[in-house]
Amino acid sequence: MRDDRSGPLQAAFFDRNALEVAPALLGKLLVHEIDAETKIVGRVVETEAYTGDDAAFHAWGIIDGPTGSVVPSGRGYDLFAPPGNAYVYLCYGMYWMLNVVTEREGVAGCVLIRAVEPIAGINEMYERRPTAANDISLTDGPGKLTMAFGIDKDHHKQSLCSPPLYFAHGPPPAEAIRTSSRIGITRAVDHQWRYFLEGNPWVSKGTPSDVAAERRRERHRGRPKRRRNSS
């Protein structure tokens, strides 16, 4: 069976560990076919992996395995869905985050799409992001790219292996793949599970969480002890 490089990436691509899928997605194209005339395309330049062995994961604490029962509660339950499904959730009450579910159905895992480089439909992206000052700020962050692409709750649990929203093959990236700690989390900050294309201007500007945690410790060093639990 030949690999059709012109169509959407199929479920088999996502049917493995998030730590493999996350770097493999770099250089792939995120495509949203809004309607017959409108197609928004971006090149993936930054991803993060989230796995079952991960305290920062939304599925953390949900029982996983053939003998244990999976308790279907909370948003994390949707991370046990089939590979290639979308996991879209609201972050800080305002911004939609786009994730692709990885691993076979029944095993939780996902990859967060953190930044893309605009390839097509740039005018449509500006319409959806009126505050963007330039092409870079259009899609250089996970909340920014979902705004630019018009991705929200309606895409949650939908398949990303067929239109309207899907990934496609692209040219192999010329940039080197680099890793770091993930951004914006407070648990499992030492996992180097963020992947990005070195030097690409669309990579988000956030501080990796291990660096942020170190800076916090530095700032609080020598200060009087924080009073806690004064209910």
Place this chain on the structure above:
DNA sequence: AGTATGATTTCCT
């Protein structure tokens, strides 16, 4: 240029 803060909703303890 770097740092701080408000917005706003869902989930968890």
Place this chain on the structure above:
DNA sequence: GGAAATCATACTA
């Protein structure tokens, strides 16, 4: 009640 996989704006220097 508080934190959360963020972003835009208003500060300070």
